[in-house]
Amino acid sequence: MKNKKRRREQPRPTIHPRNKYSENPPDFALLASLYPSFSPFVFYGRDGRPRIDWTDFGATRELTRVLLLHDHGLDWWIPDGQLCPTVPNRSNYIHWIEDLLSSEIIPKINNNADNIRGFDIGTGANCIYPLLGASLLGWAFVGSDVTDVALEWAERNVKTNPKISDLIEIRKVDTCMDAVLGEDSSEDLLCNGSKTNPSNGLGRESAPISSYTRDDAVEENSYSGPPILFGVVRDGETFDFCMCNPPFFESMEEAGLNPKTSCGGTSQEMVCPGGEKAFITRIIEDSVRLKQSFRWYTSMVGRKSNLKSLIAKLREVGVTIVKTTEFVQGQTCRWGIAWSFVPPARKIVSPYLAEKSNLSFMLEGLQRQFGAIHVLQSIESFFREAGASCKLNVHSFSVDITASNDHVKGILRNKVALLEESVGGDCEEEPPSCSDTMPCPSDDLSFCIIVFQQIPGTLLVKGSLQRKDGLLSGAFPSIFQRLEEVLKQKFCREKASVAIS
The missing domain is CATH 3.30.310.80 (Kinase associated domain 1, KA1)
Known part of the structure; x- marks a missing residue:
């Protein structure tokens, strides 16, 4: 009993301190008074506190819409059935990447903090990470996806925010690429982009990416979907980071096991054979091919039990460093994993103060x-x-x-x-x-x-x-x-x- 008590007393991770909602969580009553469209979804519990029904997709979508508008100045919408993100949780991920980029664990690609480039794997119709990263921090993004619906609505969400639209490119994944990704090939592979964007240099014509032989490949896994990074990143492109909210589940039945929330989500967004473990493993394999094209490779992880095997996989492929974290929003926990092939920095004593005591x-x-x-x-x-x-x-x-x-x-x-x-x-x-x-x-x-x-x-x-x-x-x-x-x-x-x- 004594040991169990000690375990419960360990400090629980909290929302990121730079998160807009760390000290001021969303005020449903205030939002309902300011935005009449949100008011019908707000009710009051026995304790007198305003609440919403988290199992109602309409309520969660409208909350996301008004939070992005009220706190970030963003116009946003998604059609029924598309994955609806929670703004505080997604902000945690953005701020963690900000921590990785500002740390001196590995050298910076460039010293211009105003010229950060990120790659959002599977940006979805909601395009939440590019919108938040561009509006909060001025980062440039490429957001990739496969389905026409996701690409159409991601484009809409970018274009309806002209102040940041020049920072974001939406790129279509060419699904025919996957047939050659796991095979020996000496020919150049081509990729497609769905949008040109000359203002940030991301919108040039599709360029060949480097060929590779079987010696470059790593062992196959159960993922058999469209390309993720290799075959989508263009030859010569470099990014400071990639990020991903992967398909967490192996089936839609498994995805529907949580009756307490309704955030929507199509099968392409929620499911892949082998679940998130197989999907992130493919990102790891792509990172072996792309190496230092990215300073940091990152992904969200839905199950803590998968972290151990993913870290073991990263050790196998010879990364220089692995970092993990926990994202907390209310009663929901997610984890983050990051890795790099950049040789570690050799600075011995940091001139700044320790962030944690x-x-x-x-x-x-x-x-x-x-x-x-x-x-x-x-x-x-x-x-x-x-x-x-x-x-x-x-x-x-x-x-x-x-x-x-x-x-x-x-x-x-x-x-x-x-x-x-x-x-x-x-x-x-x-x-x-x-x-x-x-x-x-x-x-x-x-x-x-x-x-x-x-x-x-x-x-x-x-x-x-x-x-x-x-x-x-x-x-x-x-x-x-x-x-x-x-x-x-x-x-x-x-x-x-x-x-x-």
Whole structure:
């Protein structure tokens, strides 16, 4: 019972702090008073709070329409039956990608933050990600889709918003391409675009994409639909990221199992053989062919149980880094997965402050001969070997650590070496030392690490930064990630080979 209580007390992920609705959730009563078309869908519960019927497609569509109009200045509509997105949840995804692009984990393609290009896989009739990304952040987008209905309404939703229409291209996927994607071919493959857009350079005539041989291909999977990225991205195109809300289900019967919501959705939007796992696996395989055409490849994931196998697939194909997150909106949880083939940046000490002062990770699949005390002692040894000062408390299962600038550089230099070994990197350059462009911090980094017993074979390791405003605080997430890699290699049955958080 004690362990279960501890597990419930773990902080639950929340809506992204930059999300417009993080502090001010939609006010149904206010929206009903401002938009008469929304008023019929609002009723009041016994507690006096305004509500809508989430099983009514008309209500969810009208809510999305008025939120996009009221909070984003966007005119929007979709016909009956098309997938209706929830604005707060989709905004979370946009802001997470913004975090990835602004991080210094991997180098930027360009230093112009006003020239970000994204690719929305299966943009749908709603075209929600390009509309939000363009209106919130000024990003340019290519949105791809297959069906005529989706393409027609996506185009309409772009054209009815002339302030951002020049930033968005809607591109038709040529379904005849799929017959050759898994076969040996020495001929150039062609792709089609449904719209020209000379203002942002995306609308040139269809160009050949590079041919590939069987040596470039990866193992086949159960996905057998139209092209996703390879065969749609044109030769020479580069993007900062791709994003995707994949078909989550294997059948429409499975898609209809949740009676609490009605967000619509056609079979093309909701279903594919093998479900989201097969669809995202194809994105991974396409990314192997396209490599650094994208700085970040990302996708939403509907089932947490699929994350483990998708991460394993990414390890197999040799990506340099994997990142995951959780999207929370009300009682609904979705996950995000991101990966890259860009070699990791070698910056050791970040000159900016740490975004998080509390971090954690799970040690699952602990080998039977090890317990919490062994992990705790290993944590102490890990930092002592780097020269840091450690104070072990076996009663509270905690270690207080103080590390100087030299200690931090030593720990992270070892991290870079481990990462290169795990992904087959061939860069021989030493990590950079402090210079005039990156001042050497002089104060120490202080933090505490605690080990909690969860269930047999599982431990929770939590780290707390003591001084968030210290000059070395920006190195704390990288140090904690390095510790995670070392502990998983030493104590868990499944070895960690890339950086995961």
